[in-house]
Amino acid sequence: MDFWYWLVGLLPFEWAVPGGMYFMKNALLAVLVISPLFGLLSTMVVQSRMSFFSDALGHSAFTGMAIGAIVGFIDPMWCAVLFAILFALLFTLVRRRTNMASDTVIGVFSSTAVALGIFLATLGGKSFTKFNNLLIGDILSVEPAKIALLAMILLVVAVLWVCSFNGLMLSAVHPALADSRGVKVFWQEAVFSAAIAVVVTVSMTWVGLLVINSLLVLPAAAARNLARNQRQYHLFSVLGAVAAGVAGLMTSYYVGTSAGASITLYLALFFAVTFLFRRKRQ
């Protein structure tokens, strides 16, 4: 971390001077780790039409937190991670086993998870307000240890991407063909949804449940406007996410707004601009 603080000290910002404002420096590092992570996952979320699914996952993570709080986990986050993975696997299974449309299955799961979460959180007349910080999120509260955890997740996701992206993409664009070429479509989807579950749950505390889905959808949605192939698609998505992340954090510092919301607005701007310059439909 000292190296990072020294590095940030070279930047010409008032909060960057050595010896103080560590929360801001931590937040910047966290953003630099989280945004490429979301930029990467985003490409596949959009491609396999799962943007609504990641939203539902956020809700389930909240339910997991509520369960964790009741059971008395030291850190409710781990309980939430477990719950979210379970939720993701169950969802993948149900989606494969029925001929219902994906959005219907997601709707069923999402509303069940939210209802269960609120039910458990308010059990015994307790107040719901302690969960409010999960809805908005606070990137400035991130600690170095958690940044290390996020960096590790980024590494794992990057490895997962290198190993299984091809199969994942084939499963998304053409399941029958992927199957005939020996891709385990079900397991690909299961591992991918579990990865989203972990990322969403872990980063929810800092990004906020209400805006986390925009991070999973907007970068790739914007990149899709411009990209002609997968290399451009990933490049635009990751770069866009990082740029919006840094810009959003700066804005939130100087204007005094929620970082998550600011980042999302920059991503929306990114989408609007790319939409205007989108490639011709041929």
Next chain:
Amino acid sequence: MRKPKHDSKAPGCSGACCLRVEDMGVDIGGADILQHVNFHLHCGRIVALIGPNGAGKSSLFKAILGQIPHTGTIDFQRAGGKRTRPLIGYVPQSPAFDRGDPVSVFDFFSAAVSDWPVFLPTPKKLRARVADCLERVHGGDLIDKRMGALSGGELQRVLMALALEPLPHILILDEPLSGVDIDGERQLLDMLDEICSQYDLSILLSTHDFATLEEYADQVILLKNTVLRVGAPAEVLACDEFKEVFHLDLKRGVG
């Protein structure tokens, strides 16, 4: 490229390599989709599978591909009588590719045939390999097009090129002519002929287009839950079973 193997005859079979389907049946959810299916498929031949919707054409393909369980035997015999699992190239029914998906033909192809992650910069060798494969179907210029921007015929050719890599013993095409315009159809049929003779493989395809059957098919199988008739195109199209299955009124002419 494999050399033609017609010189050595296998025991009990007129062709060199042969897929034998014997007394095969498929049962899905208690319904007999297929029963007592018998036919042989020889290399160097194009066999067309016809039958009404729900006759079990897709189930037959899936059974041969090993994707669904079946009764009876499906057996492949190579030239010289050696029995091995055949390599099967499969061209599924054209799916609807999202027109906006940023998946180029190269992305799609290399994701299927290589382990190199498609989001990383492309090695020259891989690109050359994909270009070679596409050239087999005269589609070298399609490599940088997006999948969603291909015409029906172009998409079929790309899928066919994919099915030919690695070179299979049997090529199965599920309704390759649906969604393809007249020019594309002509091009596809010529290509099938070329592939069949050049690479010495057997081609099995399902179709609803009876008008062109005689031009390219060596053999036609009429299927409705079981094999009703096998023979040359003219013979099958004229038989009573064909008329009955498709409810054709003789007085109004065929078709």
